[in-house]
Amino acid sequence: MRHFVFRDIPPVGGGVANVFVHGYSAGHDLDDRYKLVGTLPRQIPGSINIFAFWDSGHILKLSGLEKAVLTRVTWSNPFIGLGVFTASRIKHFISMRSRAEQAGEALLAELDSYLVTRFPYVDRVNLIGHSLGGRLLIYALRKLITEREYDCLKVDNVLLMAAAADVTDYEVEAFVRRVDGDIYHAYSRNDDILKLNLGENAIGGRNVKGLISVEMTHENGKGFGHMDYWPNLGKVLKDSGILNRMLHAPYEISVTETWASLVDDLGHEDFICKDILLYRLLIETDKSLLDGLKDILIIECSDSSPTGLALAITDKVQTLAGNALGNIYRGHGVSYVVALESVALERLPASEVNKCVTVTELETLIVKQACPQPNIFYNFEVTELVSFVKWYINIGAPSTANQHSPWGRLFAGGKRMYSKIFPNQLLGALLIIAYARNRLNCPFTS
Missing domain, CATH: 3.40.50.1820 (Alpha/Beta hydrolase fold, catalytic domain)
Structure with a gap:
């Protein structure tokens, strides 16, 4: 051992x-x-x-x-x-x-x-x-x-x-x-x-x-x-x-x-902007990817600039991943690192998740589950990627049937008040974020 x-x-x-x-x-x-x-x-x-x-x-x-x-x-x-x-x-x-x-x-x-x-x-x-x-x-x-x-x-x-x-x-x-x-x-x-x-x-x-x-x-x-x-x-x-x-x-x-x-920018008062692994990545990524994230997460944002979209998307990801009661207590959601690991633990063996030290390692595990051949996933054009992700979260995800059932949605909504349940939209967002990070080749997290 x-x-x-x-x-x-x-x-x-x-x-x-x-x-x-x-x-x-x-x-x-x-x-x-x-x-x-x-x-x-x-x-x-x-x-x-x-x-x-x-x-x-x-x-x-x-x-x-x-x-x-x-x-x-x-x-x-x-x-x-x-x-x-x-x-x-x-x-x-x-x-x-x-x-x-x-x-x-x-x-x-x-x-x-x-x-x-x-x-x-x-x-x-x-x-x-x-x-x-x-x-x-x-x-x-x-x-x-x-x-x-x-x-x-x-x-x-x-x-x-x-x-x-x-x-x-x-x-x-x-x-x-x-x-x-x-x-x-x-x-x-x-x-x-x-x-x-x-x-x-x-x-x-x-x-x-x-x-x-x-x-x-x-x-x-x-x-x-x-x-x-x-x-x-x-x-x-x-x-x-x-x-x-x-x-x-x-x-x-x-x-x-x-x-x-x-x-890190610990002097910044806004929790959203402190989430450097997500917010700063989104500021630097393609506008078309931001539009894809906005569509998948169903975000209504009057400011369509890259900065405005990055703020709105980061806030939505943090809020979706955070426990509803916990979000009320904290006044904000959770960081991207916490969101990523929580989603991974919902879908992957803990033994695999606990071996990951960097965000890219964990993102790769989630990508491999969605697309067993990551080289194909990362070679998608942006429009192809967004289409694939939409297909995956609406058809390929294991919990889809339960999500579409009225009783399933009611149960999921109640469960999320007291624990963590991750909608398919959040999973889709993580896949697109992993794609964006791979394209930008962020050195610290690699």
């Missing part, structure tokens, strides 16, 4: 791979994976950025049995229900802690296999891990020192960020001797979440002798929290000292420009 899904982040090039590993309850859906990738440096000259995703669970995702038990107990006594929920999550974290250990022992072997296939010229790696991802790296280093014949990959530098694990003085000495470069340790005494790592004195909250330890603080002097590392990854790389080693040159501020800083 493989423990990791590796994704290299463009642009790629160089003989060194910088491998990033997330922690507990992270990378659990496409939106979270997309945000994690967005924190990475856009490019570090001479190296490749790779994210190693592993199944770290999610603190709020309960099994069917757990939900049933918790519901019954909570109805009878809310305080007991809270206790049961807490105990369940502690048990879940402990199981994920064990999973991180198993994944850590398999990391270098699986990474080597991936690099041989994708980047055979890469023979050195820098490892960066956060929280349980740091624990995972520690177990990878333990494997490295116990199996000394394992030399297929050279581990250059290591950065442990808020590592949820303990190490002995002997292990620290052995780790330092075994790696070719240095081991950096970013920690914070203000990290209260690590106190929940029961039974261990996690190094993420303290200095460790023998490692290059740096206590993280914000510019205003405020201490780092456990969730501050990824959003401030450029600062962590710089302050810890590992960035200079990765660059093999003095620190340059331009290198810490992230993908998120290039593609």
Whole structure:
């Protein structure tokens, strides 16, 4: 059984791979994976950025049995229900802690296999891990020192960020001797979440002798929290000292420009315009495609300019995909990433959906279901594409008969008030959006 899904982040090039590993309850859906990738440096000259995703669970995702038990107990006594929920999550974290250990022992072997296939010229790696991802790296280093014949990959530098694990003085000495470069340790005494790592004195909250330890603080002097590392990854790389080693040159501020800083516009107040994966794509695409989307989504828009249509289409997609009651509470719909994954989970096996890291991977799965030969799909002319999509959502979609039935429409409308149900119009819109993205060849999402 493989423990990791590796994704290299463009642009790629160089003989060194910088491998990033997330922690507990992270990378659990496409939106979270997309945000994690967005924190990475856009490019570090001479190296490749790779994210190693592993199944770290999610603190709020309960099994069917757990939900049933918790519901019954909570109805009878809310305080007991809270206790049961807490105990369940502690048990879940402990199981994920064990999973991180198993994944850590398999990391270098699986990474080597991936690099041989994708980047055979890469023979050195820098490892960066956060929280349980740091624990995972520690177990990878333990494997490295116990199996000394394992030399297929050279581990250059290591950065442990808020590592949820303990190490002995002997292990620290052995780790330092075994790696070719240095081991950096970013920690914070203000990290209260690590106190929940029961039974261990996690190094993420303290200095460790023998490692290059740096206590993280914000510019205003405020201490780092456990969730501050990824959003401030450029600062962590710089302050810890590992960035200079990765660059093999003095620190340059331009290198810490992230993908998120290039593609996100967090200063914009309009939720629609913030949806860069959809709104900005639509602004740049063909007017004929926008007209096709407007027709399929049944949008009445007085402003027929590309900007006006892009706003209206983005708003309609977000609203259709979002839970009706949730939309009222939020005051808007959901982002394209959330909409895309939700539709995919309605139509495709979760095992396939959960392997996707980029939007184009997920869009491709949906396209393949609609048209088993994607090369034909993407070679359609715009008029042919729109005709095909209209045919597919009106005739080919499995739920068509139910949609046309009065009782089916009534049931669907009622269901959508409390859960997510995706009309065929939304599916058709996603197919056209995938077609538009393919034509524009958007580099970040590819």
